[in-house]
Amino acid sequence: MVEILKPADKKQLSKWIGGGSSKQFELLFKATRDGCAANVFHAKCDNKGPTVTVFYNTVDCIFGGYTSMNWLSVTTYNYDEKAFLFRLQLKGAPEYKKYPVKVFNNASYSNATYGPTFGAGHDIYSFNGTLAKTGNYYASNGGVTLGQTYNMLGDTAATFHAENIQYTDIEVYKVIDGGLCLEKPWRPIPGLNMKTLMSEVEKYSPVDAVSIDYVNILLIGAVGAGKSSYFNTINSIFRGHVTSQACSGSAEHSLTTVYRVYKIRSQETGFPLKFRLCDTRGLEEAQGMDSADLLAILDGHLPDRYQFNPSMPVSPEVTGYKKNPTLQDKIHVIAFVMDGCSVDVFPEKILTNIKATQQKANQRGIPQVVLLTKVDRVCQEVEQDLSQVFYSQAVQDLVDEVSQLVGLPRAHILPVKNYEREMELDQDVNIPALLSVRQMLRFADDYLYNFVDES
The missing domain is CATH 3.40.50.300 (P-loop containing nucleotide triphosphate hydrolases)
Incomplete structure (x- = not known):
């Protein structure tokens, strides 16, 4: 299975993250590929540095969060002045918006039994333990409680994710400064001479x-x-x-x-x-x-x-x-x-x-x-x-x-x-x-x- 995040979305995320250079995004975790389980998420994403987490729900909303800190398997809140939540799509329509962190010391939450979680009030709490797939989606046992740790700039649950936590997929990307070179060419040219x-x-x-x-x-x-x-x-x-x-x-x-x-x-x-x-x-x-x-x-x-x-x-x-x-x-x-x-x-x-x-x-x-x-x-x-x-x-x-x-x-x-x-x-x-x-x-x-x- 290939990643869902589009090149235009990556460019927008790269601009939001900033830092003076273009960013590349290496897919670490994908629920539909790896299984929607907290232990798998931590095995693939802990100690990888800055990451972007993207949620896709059943009403065609795309949203998520960025943290510059490591995900960990110990229970702790992570201080992060650079973290933000974002919206890329609302009910199928491109709707780019960035929501900055306002309480730095609670930007993200690490717990061995939790999937990626943002905010002290669980602004985005992805899931706990292991989720089984129901039809074409995972019904989250977490939740979204907006405005606790991030400034939502007037948006509500309806305009952020249409109040839907039935996820068709969850992806976590490692953020890399500069270019990312692949092990194999994306366009193989045999006998190039x-x-x-x-x-x-x-x-x-x-x-x-x-x-x-x-x-x-x-x-x-x-x-x-x-x-x-x-x-x-x-x-x-x-x-x-x-x-x-x-x-x-x-x-x-x-x-x-x-x-x-x-x-x-x-x-x-x-x-x-x-x-x-x-x-x-x-x-x-x-x-x-x-x-x-x-x-x-x-x-x-x-x-x-x-x-x-x-x-x-x-x-x-x-x-x-x-x-x-x-x-x-x-x-x-x-x-x-x-x-x-x-x-x-x-x-x-x-x-x-x-x-x-x-x-x-x-x-x-x-x-x-x-x-x-x-x-x-x-x-x-x-x-x-x-x-x-x-x-x-x-x-x-x-x-x-x-x-x-x-x-x-x-x-x-x-x-x-x-x-x-x-x-x-x-x-x-x-x-x-x-x-x-x-x-x-x-x-x-x-x-x-x-x-x-x-x-």
């Missing part, structure tokens, strides 16, 4: 059943997400040194003002590889990509270096407009480029633009992926050693969160780090980037096979 990956990409050719020379991958993303930098990164790998052919950097508005169809050339032969990275204007909250411009790109009407005009959408009358585009001209894969550091505050308007693009792409059968950039900044371990990207719990959680946000399978969420401060190539940067290209080329072939089948 840069030389092999480069060879696969260099030798790629579109499926034989269609008469096209290369496939087109369209990069779409918010200003500053790293679209142009992604092209520069892939270009650098195959040029053999760090390049900056596409304009990239920080700016209030998109640095890309024209539609560009970039070629990647082999260092050995100098010939272009059989895919193109197509760059377009960055998405902005104030002005999304014009629907007519987007359709013209997807359907292959726009020429390379087409200059966008914000006051006038594309039309068949513009210079270079392809009135009768072929399969070669069309977009075969869309890559949404998203900044991994800003997923939790992703602008609603830009997400709406992405969803609208997805709808048009789905109508055309165009596969989609997310290039999740700047993943080195979401985890200290990955920042120090990029080879840990597929072992990082933080990156895995971020991939899960983005998958839910955009409605794509997790295998379509591709974490990468673009070349930015580096002046020399780094294998640990190259491998995730090459994996992303390889996956997109495989999806492009899926699009082409569907075209063949329809024909």
Whole structure:
């Protein structure tokens, strides 16, 4: 059984806990997995340092408590100025709220026969002894008596947990500063080898059943997400040194003002590889990509270096407009480029633009992926050693969160780090980037096979 706590909930808890660094959450105890018994809770959770306890009840409320002190099997109240209770969900609706401790010396209560308990008046008293499951829940023999030790900020039992202590599950997480690296990679990549990956990409050719020379991958993303930098990164790998052919950097508005169809050339032969990275204007909250411009790109009407005009959408009358585009001209894969550091505050308007693009792409059968950039900044371990990207719990959680946000399978969420401060190539940067290209080329072939089948 997997944990229930969502990545967004973990991020919120991390902010509440504070301390100047992101937190990771290691699942120690889970009632439905380990049994709802006090002795099991103490065996798994005693002397583990700071923990978060989360309760899930039968009316879809999620609430709990944090303590920075150890759980113990001796009977004692624990002094803790940092403790707090929290609410994450009320009757199925996300309702984040933190309730600070007001009586420090009674923040939590340890007892060998008790499950996790907060407050002198048993503000949250989880259970005593062992609970048997009744249907799909555990009927608690404890209770919730709010306001004794924690400031409930005007909330009552009705608005905290809907007065329900029938628990579908109880989880206890160890709180860890910085990143948590897993023993096994969350995305196993057998035989991971840069030389092999480069060879696969260099030798790629579109499926034989269609008469096209290369496939087109369209990069779409918010200003500053790293679209142009992604092209520069892939270009650098195959040029053999760090390049900056596409304009990239920080700016209030998109640095890309024209539609560009970039070629990647082999260092050995100098010939272009059989895919193109197509760059377009960055998405902005104030002005999304014009629907007519987007359709013209997807359907292959726009020429390379087409200059966008914000006051006038594309039309068949513009210079270079392809009135009768072929399969070669069309977009075969869309890559949404998203900044991994800003997923939790992703602008609603830009997400709406992405969803609208997805709808048009789905109508055309165009596969989609997310290039999740700047993943080195979401985890200290990955920042120090990029080879840990597929072992990082933080990156895995971020991939899960983005998958839910955009409605794509997790295998379509591709974490990468673009070349930015580096002046020399780094294998640990190259491998995730090459994996992303390889996956997109495989999806492009899926699009082409569907075209063949329809024909």
